[in-house]
Amino acid sequence: MKFLNRDDAGQKLLEKLQFLKDEKNVIILGLPRGGVVVAKKIAENLKLPLDIIITRKIGFPQNEELAIGAVDDEGNYIINEFITKIYSLSENYIQAKIRREALEAKRRLKEYRKNKKTLNLKNKIAVLIDDGIATGFTMKAAINSCLKKNAAKIIIASPVIAKQNLDLLAPLVDKVIYVIAPEEMHSISQYYKEFEQTTDEKVEKILNW
Template identity: 45%
Template sequence: MFKDRKDAALRLAGLLEKYKEDSDAMVFAIPRGGVVIGRVIADCLKVPLDIIVARKIRAPFNEELAIGAVDPAGNPIVNDEAVRMLRIGEEYLEKEIRKKTEEVRARLKKYRGNNRYPSLSGKKAILVDDGIATGYTVKAAIAFLKGLEAEKIILAAPVIAPDTLAEIKLQADEVFYMLSKEPFYAVGQFYNEFPQVADDEVIMLLHP
């Protein structure tokens, strides 16, 4: 168990010690909760912090069920098997992807202004979140970082769902975590304190 996000981040930063003061390394946090983790890790490693905004694509009639995610460029990743099993129509899927793309763009503008992402050629991207359940947002973020030509993608999260861990290890060059165990119901179950993170806090953490 972790006391809160800062406690988890400090412990996670210890696993990433080899990237301390690495001029080619950069932390990318997934908002909102991941930015709390990212700020601590970036400060501990003395490397820059940026964000990767990705939004889950929801199934119809059940907003808690994710079937994919959209990355900062509006590119979707979709669980085709889930779409078939749930008999989700193409019209709904296209509408949901458009909606999530608009949400991503709005959040990007709020957090990053009109700044474009730089090329990451020759760079090591350390992607962080406060926990990983289905892994859809992380998979979308990894695909986006690969599109920016990151030389190496390091994924770091305090807790990762066991089923998702095996999949993520195939996509990232390195994966750092502290907990991955059943029963896994939600990321919050592994924290004593897991409050919502507001947009204002995200902006403050990005621009201290």
């Protein structure tokens, strides 16, 4: 199965999230950039507030697309210690990447949220939405961020999620909602016919703050 684009993926995911109509204090949280496009479809149709959680992937030295961890805008991070030990990645490299990506997350948060008040998740149901979950690191970092912000419940939702990560993420949250969960997943883009890069400008336009 392939989604036409992120709008189509959001529409199909929306069908799985109708139960949110019966919940109170729900907030939709898109993970920039692509996740915000999907989240917009959900928030608009369910008439729920839309906000963002920003996490940044920590990439492998020779291949930035291969995640070895992730960090949020406050510097909270997770690292795959198994990978770092196998490839003898230095602590200096890891800490430097954490600092750099945390600063970039903070920059984007300031750029996207403008003068909007600090995100408050206390006693709220946080619904984390991305356009796909491959390694799961950025989503795990987003879950940790929601926990630190005292969310009452955490739901993660994505059009496509790797089966192995579905099994790993499910115990960390209250619900995992998805459309497809392939056994093997090499990239998120392989499940989209159109998967153009989402720009900062598009994210800002969607948020319209």
